[in-house]
Amino acid sequence: MTPPLRADAARNRDQLLATARLAMAEGDLALQLNDIARRARMGVGTAYRHFPTRRALVEALADSAFTTLIEEARNASRHDDAWTGVEVMLRALLLRQLTNPAFAEVIATGPDQDAAAQTTAHRAEFRAAARSVLERARQAGSLWPDLTDDDLHHLVCGTALALRIGDEPTSRIDRYLRVLLDGIHAGQP
Amino acid sequence: MTPPLRADAARNRDQLLATARLAMAEGDLALQLNDIARRARMGVGTAYRHFPTRRALVEALADSAFTTLIEEARNASRHDDAWTGVEVMLRALLLRQLTNPAFAEVIATGPDQDAAAQTTAHRAEFRAAARSVLERARQAGSLWPDLTDDDLHHLVCGTALALRIGDEPTSRIDRYLRVLLDGIHAGQP
DNA sequence: GTTGAAGCGGATTGTCAATCCGCTTAGGTA
DNA sequence: TACCTAAGCGGATTGACAATCCGCTTCAAC
Numbered sequence: 480m481t482p483p484l485r486a487d488a489a490r491n492r493d494q495l496l497a498t499a500r501l502a503m504a505e506g507d508l509a510l511q512l513n514d515i516a517r518r519a520r521m522g523v524g525t526a527y528r529h530f531p532t533r534r535a536l537v538e539a540l541a542d543s544a545f546t547t548l549i550e551e552a553r554n555a556s557r558h559d560d561a562w563t564g565v566e567v568m569l570r571a572l573l574l575r576q577l578t579n580p581a582f583a584e585v586i587a588t589g590p591d592q593d594a595a596a597q598t599t600a601h602r603a604e605f606r607a608a609a610r611s612v613l614e615r616a617r618q619a620g621s622l623w624p625d626l627t628d629d630d631l632h633h634l635v636c637g638t639a640l641a642l643r644i645g646d647e648p649t650s651r652i653d654r655y656l657r658v659l660l661d662g663i664h665a666g667q668p
Numbered sequence: 669m670t671p672p673l674r675a676d677a678a679r680n681r682d683q684l685l686a687t688a689r690l691a692m693a694e695g696d697l698a699l700q701l702n703d704i705a706r707r708a709r710m711g712v713g714t715a716y717r718h719f720p721t722r723r724a725l726v727e728a729l730a731d732s733a734f735t736t737l738i739e740e741a742r743n744a745s746r747h748d749d750a751w752t753g754v755e756v757m758l759r760a761l762l763l764r765q766l767t768n769p770a771f772a773e774v775i776a777t778g779p780d781q782d783a784a785a786q787t788t789a790h791r792a793e794f795r796a797a798a799r800s801v802l803e804r805a806r807q808a809g810s811l812w813p814d815l816t817d818d819d820l821h822h823l824v825c826g827t828a829l830a831l832r833i834g835d836e837p838t839s840r841i842d843r844y845l846r847v848l849l850d851g852i853h854a855g856q857p
Numbered sequence: 858g859t860t861g862a863a864g865c866g867g868a869t870t871g872t873c874a875a876t877c878c879g880c881t882t883a884g885g886t887a
Numbered sequence: 888t889a890c891c892t893a894a895g896c897g898g899a900t901t902g903a904c905a906a907t908c909c910g911c912t913t914c915a916a917c
Contacts, residue, residue: 588833589833589834623847625843626843629834630843633834633844634827634830634844636829636833637827637829637830637833637844638826640825640830641822641823641827641829642822644776644777644778644822644825645822651819651822654814654819655819655822655826657851658812658815658848658852660851661850662846662848662849662850662851663847
């Protein structure tokens, strides 16, 4: 359906993504297309051709995180202990968000009107993998049954946001994650 | 120190705040000064005179919420049971954030470089009141001792943000608040 | 009533996202 | 190798919007 990209175009696209990733790593979360284009030494027009909106760029940056996370969620669903599976998955989801702000943005905001097919597919795959992890824990009675999949999704995003407020997020991950896990864990303390 | 405002100026200031509050209630969280001025039927210059930045306007809108909350926190510190005090205060803090987005913004972001004296004072007063509630619960052993006041602050803001993601925040308050409270509660489940 | 300080207003300027279209290049074909 | 054309490029330009500036108006003290 989509014809393959011309060699120079593919090179430029990659270059833009690399530059954007670098900018993000440097803490520039605004990711202004004009700016990225300048830093990547190419015309603004080229940048907008590849990523019509800032959101499109952000979604492209989130892709790799999605791939990893889906794999992690599937592994978590095969853990011997259902609850341990939940712990592993939520930790992974939280870490990905801290590591990759673009991913955090995509996962925190709802599905986008005109998202790339790739992103929509990833989102669905992750939801499915997560559902199986959570459902297993519910059946085992270790997850409060009144918490929906969406609730958990929101709560993890909220925890990630809580970490971003203030300094040194990484040093607080374990504490905040424990609060979340204790909060959603039913049964024995 | 600050000479009292001229009558017409005070009227305009109030009018701007009222208009901004209305806009906020209608869901316009951008609160663009240009826009507010137009809706309040006055020149942009007037709006910028009273609130040099968007942030100044937001802080002014947050003031009333701060006053109420400080009172609530002080009452909470006098509760018979230390843990109940924590519950009451955190619920109040969460509700204020959902009710007043401007307040949520001020409390979630750190203290501002050039905040109004009023806002700085409010912040300090609330911190003090909150500290006494939390310290009491720590002494009673009902709050995990490795959680600092700042941690709690961040976690409540995170919960408020989690509620904002997705629809119908109010219907989810109780569930999310319970998760938070269970998560920070030490000792018996 | 007069006066000067305080306040007002909105045209204007500066900034930045986003578009548009003439030019360039890749890469297929003969 | 030369040609051809669709795909891609680039950056001047446009549009939107935040923020300023300064001549005019109003308040309120005397």
